[in-house]
Amino acid sequence: MRQEDYARRNVLFYPGMNLSSRERERMDRYEVKTDELTTDHIVYSMAKQIENTFQNFFQVAESVVGDEKALEIAREIGRRHGGTGYSRLLEANKTPGHGSPRMMALYQDLVHAIRGPKHTSALFAEFDDERCVVRRDQCVFYDERRPENGKYTGAFEAGVFEGFKRADPGLDRVDVHACRWRGDARCEIHWIWKARQRTEGPKATGT
Secondary structure, three states, X not given: OEOOHHHHOOOOOOOOOOOOHHHHHHHHOOOOOHHHOOHHHHHHXXXXXXXXXXXXXXXXXXXXXXXXXXXXXXXXXXXXXXXXXXXXXXXXXXXXXXXXXXXXXXXXXHHHHHOOOOHHHHOOOEEOOOEEXXXXXXXXXXXXXXXXXXXXXHHHHXXXXXXXXXXXXXXXXXXXXXXXXXXXXXXXXXXEEOOOOOOOOOOOOOO
16 A cells, blocks of 8 residues: 655654643643743644534533434534545545545645644545545544443444545545444454446457
């Protein structure tokens, strides 16, 4: 399988990635003063806010409408969310509605590079002519401190996959080989395209 050339770049200095655990705890407790803030503090905090909002939303939804309805909401949000950015990337590359494993790898790398230090654990996707593979040690939609919310991560991602298939009819299926919310040590997701029809050459004739 292949990766894009930019996968060789070092991401160790991604903003927020190397913020010490003590500084992260200080940020979480609002102990950091405004004049102490660095880019690392800000990027870490913004990414953390996205994660907390996701988790808090479904906890509130469950308390208001029950877990069955909350799961329906999670899946529907995933359907509406999934494929939107991917569609834009396909349009930007002049191939609207017609993706490929490489296009998916480009999209996955882009969004995992711009949504905070936790998402960078998914860099970099691999691909061949049939599939795109994404592996990650952490997930911005799953909070290890609140594993009971994992079911909402699963419902949301199932909806996301539906959204991607709507955006790219050539995408056959998404196979989840491992996922943090299920209790696995890491996530591994395979995006698989439909077999392309090949034009048969002239058949050999016997004598």
